[in-house]
Amino acid sequence: MNTDIADLYVSRTERGSAIIARQEPVVYHQGNYAQALNEQQLERYAKDGFLVIENLFDEHEVQELLAELERLRLDPALKGMPELITEPGDQDALRSLFRVHQLSDRMAELIRDPRLVNVARQVLGSEVYVHQSRVNMKPGLYGKEFFWHSDFETWHIEDGMPNMRAVSCSLLLTDNNEHNGPLMLVPGSHRQFIACEGATPDENYKSSLKVQTVGTPDEVSLKLLIDNGGLESVRAKAGSVIFFECNTMHASSGNLSPWARSNVFTVFNSVENKLEAPRNGLAPRPEYLAARQHTDTIVPATELEPDELLMVG
Numbered sequence: 001m002n003t004d005i006a007d008l009y010v011s012r013t014e015r016g017s018a019i020i021a022r023q024e025p026v027v028y029h030q031g032n033y034a035q036a037l038n039e040q041q042l043e044r045y046a047k048d049g050f051l052v053i054e055n056l057f058d059e060h061e062v063q064e065l066l067a068e069l070e071r072l073r074l075d076p077a078l079k080g081m082p083e084l085i086t087e088p089g090d091q092d093a094l095r096s097l098f099r100v101h102q103l104s105d106r107m108a109e110l111i112r113d114p115r116l117v118n119v120a121r122q123v124l125g126s127e128v129y130v131h132q133s134r135v136n137m138k139p140g141l142y143g144k145e146f147f148w149h150s151d152f153e154t155w156h157i158e159d160g161m162p163n164m165r166a167v168s169c170s171l172l173l174t175d176n177n178e179h180n181g182p183l184m185l186v187p188g189s190h191r192q193f194i195a196c197e198g199a200t201p202d203e204n205y206k207s208s209l210k211v212q213t214v215g216t217p218d219e220v221s222l223k224l225l226i227d228n229g230g231l232e233s234v235r236a237k238a239g240s241v242i243f244f245e246c247n248t249m250h251a252s253s254g255n256l257s258p259w260a261r262s263n264v265f266t267v268f269n270s271v272e273n274k275l276e277a278p279r280n281g282l283a284p285r286p287e288y289l290a291a292r293q294h295t296d297t298i299v300p301a302t303e304l305e306p307d308e309l310l311m312v313g
């Protein structure tokens, strides 16, 4: 039970559901910490809680990353690793692979790309580190949905992330269209925290990464958010990036099309927002879901000396 009255974002306790006003800024220090987004893009991000930048990566880069994803998917060394999550009820279909920035040199290079890191540094107003990375495959025909949730709700309760000061970057590696289960977001939802009903079972992550049942909003709050802000589905070409604030409500449908919806997902957290103890007496989740040890500041690649680049490449 959480008895910490200083914690405003109580969730999954006997108190039940509630709508709590966000306490933190969305863009820290007026977006002056780094220069990546222009005024208009910053405003959009602050207002909606997300921003799509089309064709941020070119076709060649996308092909290279897709090939790397395919290599990882077939790598026998990864078989049986806990980082590999299969689709519910289907041991053969790969749903997600976590900690990709440590499992792959190419992905390690990607998360240092200034096109991603500098956006994170700008909106979070500080240096940043990687809280979590993953690829989501959403295979054609068999990729299942992700139910409505705020990532921050999970990271606050299960990982002890203190504040809303993290941003997710989803780089689309395949075209996202109305058929292959694109990301749906609720504009403006990041300004409210939805406290959820239901206690967290031990080792919840073992099932929640396949099908999420706790840490999901009640119907009334969800409808209110959507009636207020509307719904937006991201239809965009491979190479586009969705930046979304950690508390933005989102979901995606299953993929009944034959086309995979694959993306690389990196969560940057502010170095001033490192993890504390999980809430409600929960045990910390594994490092591959929530970094506690590997919290080195990510230096944008252009700021590295050429010989350092060789070492990390």
Ligand code: 6CS
Pocket: 132, 134, 146, 149, 151, 154, 155, 208, 209, 212, 289
């Ligand atoms: O539990 C987590 O940390 C992950 N789960 C979901 C459904 N989305 C965000 C995050 O990657």
Ligand code: FE
Pocket: 149, 150, 151, 250
């Ligand atoms: Fe999510």
